[in-house]
Amino acid sequence: MKRISLLFVFFIWLVPVGYAKGKILATPGVSTFEGSAGGGLVPWAQLAGYDSEDEYSTTGFCTRAGLKDFDLSVCGVQLGLYDRIEMSAAKQSLGVQPLGLAIEQDIWGIKTRLYGDIIYSKWPQVSFGVQHKRLQDRAVAASLGVSQFSANDYYISASKLHLAAASGYHLFWNLTLRRTAAIETGFLGFSSDAQWQPEVSAAAFLNHEFAIGMEYRTKPDELAIGESHWRDLFIAWFPNKQVNVTFAYLDFKQVAAIPQQNGWYLSLSGSF
Amino acid sequence: MSQLNQALLLSANLLKTLSSIVLVGLILSCSSQQPIPSCGENPNTLYAKLGSQAGIEKIVDGLIQAIGRDQQIFHYFREANVSHFRAGLIQHFCDIANGPCRYQGDSMQQIHTGMNISEGDFNRLVELLIEVLEQLDYDIPIQNQLIARLAPLRSQVIKI
Ligand code: HEM
Ligand code: HEM
Numbered sequence: 001m002k003r004i005s006l007l008f009v010f011f012i013w014l015v016p017v018g019y020a021k022g023k024i025l026a027t028p029g030v031s032t033f034e035g036s037a038g039g040g041l042v043p044w045a046q047l048a049g050y051d052s053e054d055e056y057s058t059t060g061f062c063t064r065a066g067l068k069d070f071d072l073s074v075c076g077v078q079l080g081l082y083d084r085i086e087m088s089a090a091k092q093s094l095g096v097q098p099l100g101l102a103i104e105q106d107i108w109g110i111k112t113r114l115y116g117d118i119i120y121s122k123w124p125q126v127s128f129g130v131q132h133k134r135l136q137d138r139a140v141a142a143s144l145g146v147s148q149f150s151a152n153d154y155y156i157s158a159s160k161l162h163l164a165a166a167s168g169y170h171l172f173w174n175l176t177l178r179r180t181a182a183i184e185t186g187f188l189g190f191s192s193d194a195q196w197q198p199e200v201s202a203a204a205f206l207n208h209e210f211a212i213g214m215e216y217r218t219k220p221d222e223l224a225i226g227e228s229h230w231r232d233l234f235i236a237w238f239p240n241k242q243v244n245v246t247f248a249y250l251d252f253k254q255v256a257a258i259p260q261q262n263g264w265y266l267s268l269s270g271s272f
Numbered sequence: 273m274s275q276l277n278q279a280l281l282l283s284a285n286l287l288k289t290l291s292s293i294v295l296v297g298l299i300l301s302c303s304s305q306q307p308i309p310s311c312g313e314n315p316n317t318l319y320a321k322l323g324s325q326a327g328i329e330k331i332v333d334g335l336i337q338a339i340g341r342d343q344q345i346f347h348y349f350r351e352a353n354v355s356h357f358r359a360g361l362i363q364h365f366c367d368i369a370n371g372p373c374r375y376q377g378d379s380m381q382q383i384h385t386g387m388n389i390s391e392g393d394f395n396r397l398v399e400l401l402i403e404v405l406e407q408l409d410y411d412i413p414i415q416n417q418l419i420a421r422l423a424p425l426r427s428q429v430i431k432i
Contacts, residue, residue: 022392024399052392083391117391120426163420168413207412228340 011227022052025208026238027118030246031061031269034131035076035090036109040232040248040265041217042199044174045127045159046118047111049080050241056081061269067252067261071095086111094187103187104136124160133186141189148265151190170205182257183223191222211236228253244269274278319371329364332358344396348387368421380428389430399413
């Protein structure tokens with residue numbers, strides 16, 4: 001965690017704090033636990049930060065999640081350039097209570113908007129992204145016979161906000177296709193053959209500041225440890241363009257073959 | 273869907289006659305330049321939900337005040353004729369909200385050409401409008417419907 005705060009300071013120093021505010025409130029979404037902008041679990045086609053075509057933005061976030069036998073802490077930073085490119089860095093620490101240890105993973109991400117705007121274009125906004133994952137604590141993965149400790153996830157996402165679509169309320173959806181070889185998102189290393197995995201999110205805006213939604217993220221099961229698909233229900237609050245608070249209920253079913261992993265998730269982020 | 277509807281309508285002669293009578297009636301009573309309160313005051317239109325003419329005037333006046341106070345986009349309006357802008361925008365909002373007016377002004381492209389409005393400045397005006405609608409206590413679905421009708425016009429307004 002120390003390194004990530006250093007990294008954050010470095011980012012802030014590198015980029016004289018922008019004053020990006022050209023996007024409409026809440027439209028950048030929140031930060032995923034892997035650092036890319038999105039929901040909590042699924043990277044979306046939107047880019048982090050409120051930068052529009054002639055602005056840049058910096059965002060920092062920290063997320064805590066507690067499952068029955070695991071707890072996850074993530075902090076990260078995102079740099080948004082001209083509503084065109086998003087760069088992200090995240091440091092994850094997964095506490096594994098049954099083993100009394102924590103597994104750390106670093107994720108470097110880049111995402112670029114290929115087409116559209118979630119509000120204004122006729123067709124959905126489409127982006128392409130890469131998450132470069134580096135597992136730092138390899139012992140657990142190695143003990144399962146895994147020998148690959150870093151890999152890239154590639155994904156393509158499409159999203160759209162339909163204004164006043166349901167009885168006057170805005171509706172949002174995102175569809176992501178991810179090419180991944182990660183086992184439990186990388187905490188248990190990576191297999192040698194990658195798979196395409198669909199991930200979906202949908203949300204409704206209760207008003208200008210609050211959105212509620214759900215996500216579903218499918219995962220491969222390369223180790224045949226009964227890896228589950230993950231889902232959540234979330235509520236996100238955007239009191240202004242600087243602050244976001246997201247709270248979620250997680251249902252991960254089974255993680256690393258340990259069943260009944262549901263719990264809570266809280267994420268805070270600040271944008272400049 | 274609408275083609276299907278039309279096909280159904282066409283096949284039913286009676287319905288067809290009825291509907292054209294209603295249509296002609298609507299056109300006759302609504303084509304006037306000035307808003308006529310008696311004209312098709314359908315309570316389900318967005319126009320009615322916004323509080324008809326008086327409501328829209330309040331919205332536009334609120335928006336003009338907000339623009340006047342806004343550092344980011346006021347400069348576009350520095351040279352504008354406020355009363356002309358006010359009248360044009362009231363008529364335009366009345367029109368897109370299915371009120372009894374037809375916008376008679378210049379096209380969106382003609383008006384905004386040369387302003388080179390950025391995406392961020394467009395969004396700023398949307399935000400100011402939302403703030404005004406919040407201040408005037410409109411329900412969220414009604415606010416959202418007005419925004420939804422303005423959003424598709426963006427490409428006719430920005431970067432020209
Ligand atoms: C030829 C252009 C204009 C001139 C010379 C002008 C002049 C003025 C002056 C002298 C004031 C009074 C300032 C004060 O009370 O301290 C004022 C206030 C204001 N003007 Fe203008 N103005 C112009 C155009 C506009 C336009 C285009 C808008 C909006 C679209 C606008 C919106 C306002 C607003 C909202 C105020 C503040 C009123 C209030 O505080 O209640 N003005 N203007
Ligand atoms: C969908 C969004 C918009 C709509 C529907 C719209 C509509 C209108 C209308 C109806 C008028 C009055 C025309 C007349 O005088 O008859 C007008 C004028 C004007 N609009 Fe827009 N507008 C939009 C967005 C914007 C934006 C984003 C800006 C700048 C940030 C802007 C700047 C202006 C200015 C400066 C005028 C006054 C022109 C003049 O009188 O010289 N508009 N607009």
